[in-house]
Amino acid sequence: MADKTRRRTTLFSSVFFVCLCLSPLPTSSQRPKLRFGLNGEFKILQVADMHFANGATTRCLDVLPTQKAHCSDLNTTVFMSRVIAAEKPDLIVFTGDNIFGFDVKDPVKSMNAAFAPAIESKIPWVAILGNHDQESTLTRQELTKHIVKLPNTLSQVNPPEAAHYIDGFGNYNLQIRGAAESSLQNKSVLNLYFLDSGDYSSVPYMEGYDWVKTSQQFWFERTSKRLQRVYNAEPNPHQGIAPGLAYFHIPLPEFWSFNSKNATKGVRQEGTYSASTNSGFFTTLVARGDVKSVFVGHDHVNDFCGKLKGLNLCYGGGFGYHAYGKAGWERRARVVVAELNKKKGDVKTIRTWKRRDDQHLSVIDAQVLWTSSVNRSVAPRL
Numbered sequence: 001m002a003d004k005t006r007r008r009t010t011l012f013s014s015v016f017f018v019c020l021c022l023s024p025l026p027t028s029s030q031r032p033k034l035r036f037g038l039n040g041e042f043k044i045l046q047v048a049d050m051h052f053a054n055g056a057t058t059r060c061l062d063v064l065p066t067q068k069a070h071c072s073d074l075n076t077t078v079f080m081s082r083v084i085a086a087e088k089p090d091l092i093v094f095t096g097d098n099i100f101g102f103d104v105k106d107p108v109k110s111m112n113a114a115f116a117p118a119i120e121s122k123i124p125w126v127a128i129l130g131n132h133d134q135e136s137t138l139t140r141q142e143l144t145k146h147i148v149k150l151p152n153t154l155s156q157v158n159p160p161e162a163a164h165y166i167d168g169f170g171n172y173n174l175q176i177r178g179a180a181e182s183s184l185q186n187k188s189v190l191n192l193y194f195l196d197s198g199d200y201s202s203v204p205y206m207e208g209y210d211w212v213k214t215s216q217q218f219w220f221e222r223t224s225k226r227l228q229r230v231y232n233a234e235p236n237p238h239q240g241i242a243p244g245l246a247y248f249h250i251p252l253p254e255f256w257s258f259n260s261k262n263a264t265k266g267v268r269q270e271g272t273y274s275a276s277t278n279s280g281f282f283t284t285l286v287a288r289g290d291v292k293s294v295f296v297g298h299d300h301v302n303d304f305c306g307k308l309k310g311l312n313l314c315y316g317g318g319f320g321y322h323a324y325g326k327a328g329w330e331r332r333a334r335v336v337v338a339e340l341n342k343k344k345g346d347v348k349t350i351r352t353w354k355r356r357d358d359q360h361l362s363v364i365d366a367q368v369l370w371t372s373s374v375n376r377s378v379a380p381r382l
Contacts, residue, residue, distance in 0.1 A: 032124055034091060034154075035177035035185070040340040042176050042190060045089035046247070047333055048297030048316030050076050051100040051132065051323035052114035058103065060321040064328055073113070075321040076331075079357045080117040083333050086361050091154075091174075092118045095297045096130025096197075096249030100322055107136040108146055119151050126155045128170045130249040130297065131199035131209060140199070144169040155194075159219065167213040168196030173223050176338070183236045184345040190338050191227050191242055191290065193220060197250035201275065209250050211275035217284045224288045225382050241380065243347050243370060244291040245336065250274060251296045254282045255313050258306030265365040266304030266315065266354075269326060273299055286311055289380045292350055292370040295334065301326045303334075303354060305367065312369045317354055330356040332364075341372065348372050 036042045052058075052073050060071035084092070099110045118125040127147050134140045141157075147170075148155045156172035157163075174192040178184030198210025228241045255272040285291045286309045293305075293312035300318030307313075317332035318325050325331060332354045341348040353366040 032154075033177065034124065034174060036179045036189070036338075036340055037090065038179055040179060040342060042091075042338045043087065043089045044192075044245075044336045045083065045087055045092045045333060046095055046295055046316045046336065047080065047092065047118075047319050048095045049097040049130065049300050049318050049323045050080075050094070050114050050320035051097055052076060052110055052320060053100050053103040053322050054105055054110065055113055058322050061323065062325040062327050063321065071321060073320075073322055075357075076319065077113070077117055079319070079321075079331060079333075081120075082357075082361060083355050084117055084121050084123065086355065087335055089123060089335070091192075092121075092123055092125035093194075093247050093295075094118075094125070094127035095247050095295065095316055096128050097132045097297060097320075097323070098127055098130070099136070100132050101135025102132070103322070104136040107133075107138045107143065110136075111143065111146060112150070115147075115150060115153075119153075122152055124152055124154050126153060126172075126174070126194060128155075128194050128196060128248060129199075130197075134199060140196070141169045159223070162215075162219045162222075165215050166219050167215045168198055170194060170196045171216055171219060173227075175227070178345045179340060182345040184238065187231060187236065187238065187242075188227060189231075189242050189340070189346050191224070191244040193223070193244060193246040193291065195220070195246065195248040197248040197296075201277075206276055208276040209273060211250065211277065211279040212248065212281045213279065217279070217281055221284065221288060224290050228290070228380075228382060238344075238346060241290045243338075243350065243372075245350075246285065246291045246294045248294075248296060250298050251315070252282045252294065252313065253278045254308055255296075255302075255306075255315075257308050258304055258313070260304070263304035263306040264312075265367045266317075267302070268304055269301040269329075270299055272302070282308075282311070287380070293336070293352075295336070300324055301329060303332060303365075305352065305365075305369070314352065314369075330358050330362075332356050336369075346372065 058073040175188030176190040302315045303317030305314040316334045350370040
């Protein structure tokens with residue numbers, strides 16, 4: 001990045017955060033309700049593993065020799081601004097390791113800088129935590145409480161009905177309503193689930209990464225069943241179950257089922273660093289049947305999707321420049337688009353592709369994840 005560009009970006013960040021500090025905090029009543037556009041689409045941009053630290057003074061990892069001299073956290077910021085402008089998503093989802101706590105001087109300042117392009121775009125956004133976010137001076141709870149106060153975010157600390165029993169911070173559901181003036185304009189036709197997959201195991205003699213706990217799976221099942229009842233009920237009852245997508249940071253052990261040859265799209269270039277135990281969340285998801293795809297981060301140079309028992313398991317691919325990567329293998333972001341059936345108003349297809357941080361923001365690995373006509377099945381019992 002040229003020095004002139006870096007100075008402009010730094011100036012923008014300084015002015016922006018003065019305004020951010022003076023802005024009133026959003027209330028739940030002010031937060032927008034999400035719905036499909038009149039074009040019948042809803043687009044989600046996934047940003048995985050930014051590993052943001054201290055801005056211009058934080059150097060890049062695993063880049064080409066020609067990139068090293070002027071590469072910093074600001075490259076992550078510029079990439080995000082470019083891909084937001086190119087894709088114009090309806091929702092931006094940050095799937096953890098938003099900051100790299102070990103290198104961060106001020107976690108609040110780093111979080112604000114990491115999310116700055118999303119906030120400045122005024123597009124609704126959400127964030128969950130990874131295993132590195134809390135490795136500075138703030139706990140996971142404190143970080144989540146800060147995130148939910150930022151402008152334009154729909155993030156939640158935890159669902160009110162489950163706050164007394166659920167593990168972690170940042171478990172919540174967002175409902176995407178049908179297009180305006182359609183028969184399903186007041187019903188959720190696409191359900192998004194966000195879960196805190198934790199950081200590291202706290203169970204004695206069980207080392208390694210954390211996992212989605214039983215309490216979180218219980219909340220997921222209850223929420224999924226409640227949403228199905230509403231979907232099937234008057235007014236405008238709809239048969240079956242609305243499709244869902246799940247986002248969290250640490251991959252399920254079932255991601256090990258795929259390699260570069262048997263994945264539907266994308267590549268495996270490292271292991272799957274999941275928990276050392278299998279919590280059964282994959283089985284829970286398959287049994288409920290509404291979630292069609294899971295999207296994670298954590299393993300930066302894996303970017304594949306693979307389908308197992310009807311459930312797509314997808315990596316986002318590493319986004320941030322202070323995160324480890326592979327020199328010459330561009331940082332990337334995943335895009336997901338759900339499209340409505342024009343006659344019925346329910347979701348017809350779910351597609352995905354990735355954008356690489358190259359000169360043209362190249363689109364790669366476009367694929368259809370789910371189609372209602374192919375996957376029509378009996379709704380699970382409530």
